[in-house]
Amino acid sequence: MPRVLLPASLVIVLLASACGATSSRTQPIVVGPTAQRDPERLLEETLAATRSAGYLPRDVDPLRGEYRVVAHAHGTRGLPVFLIVQVYRDGWVRVIPAGPGARRDSTHVHVPPEVVREHERLGIVLRGALAQAGGAR
Numbered sequence: 001m002p003r004v005l006l007p008a009s010l011v012i013v014l015l016a017s018a019c020g021a022t023s024s025r026t027q028p029i030v031v032g033p034t035a036q037r038d039p040e041r042l043l044e045e046t047l048a049a050t051r052s053a054g055y056l057p058r059d060v061d062p063l064r065g066e067y068r069v070v071a072h073a074h075g076t077r078g079l080p081v082f083l084i085v086q087v088y089r090d091g092w093v094r095v096i097p098a099g100p101g102a103r104r105d106s107t108h109v110h111v112p113p114e115v116v117r118e119h120e121r122l123g124i125v126l127r128g129a130l131a132q133a134g135g136a137r
Helices: 008-021 039-052 113-132
Strands: 024-026 029-031 058-061 066-070 082-087 093-098 109-111
Touching (some): 024 113, 109 113
Antiparallel strands (some): 024 109, 029 093, 066 082
């Protein structure tokens, strides 16, 4: 059987297109400042909103004001992605994808488009819930 050699440029284009089709860039979503300045109460409000969005918060750390949820969509190579929620004392909330199915560079997180949409939806849920609870921008 004869061997078929593909030009190197075609191989590079095929590999690049395959990688690009499975990954999108996103940045942290930041909500706030909220009117709620008590970090414990703000954490409770974000946990309630997260649960109402269908997530089960894991590894809740009240001292750091942080918890994570497992994204419903899978990350790169089918690996899990966590959506990390961080509550800050001055009323800000940050949500960012992380974990084995996410890849970070200096400014962005690279995850599949489905995870980007899920990340954005959780940010919208938190913004709405915190606005109802006392004002979030």
